[in-house]
Amino acid sequence: AQVTTPPISLPDVLGVKLTFQYYAPKGVSTDPFGSLGATLTASVLLASGGGGVVVFSKASTAGNTWTSNVENLDQWKGQTVKFQFSGLAPPLTPFSNGSNEPVYIDDVKVTRPCGP
DSSP states (O other), X not given: OEEEOOOEEOOSSTTOEEEEEEEOOOBOSSOTTOOBOEEEEEEEEETTOSOOEEEEEEEEOSOSSEEEEEEEOXXXXXXXXXXXXXXXXXXSSTTSTTOOXXXXXXXXXXXXXXXX
C-alpha cells in the first residue's frame, strides 16, 4: 500500500520536523512464532517532480503496537514537497490467502520551532 500527501510548503528555517505514528501488524502465516514484521518506508518528494529521498525505512518485528517517529527536514527548507509512505506486513493468518496486510500511518505532522 502507498499514500502520498498533497504538496506542502516547508518554511525556510532550520528545525522543521516530520512526525508520524505507524502501526505494523506482525505476520504469522509463514512463521509460527510471528516474528516476521512489516516494512515501512517514508520518502520526501519534491513537488516539482523528480525522484524521492528515503528518510525512514524500517523492518519492524515489534508489531501490533503504534510507534512514533520524527524526521528532520532541514535538507528541504523553503521547498514544496510531498511525503510518500509505503509499506506492507506479512499475512496475519494462515487463512489470509497469501495477501499482505497494510501498515497504518496516523497523526502525520510537519512542525517548526517557535520563534521568528
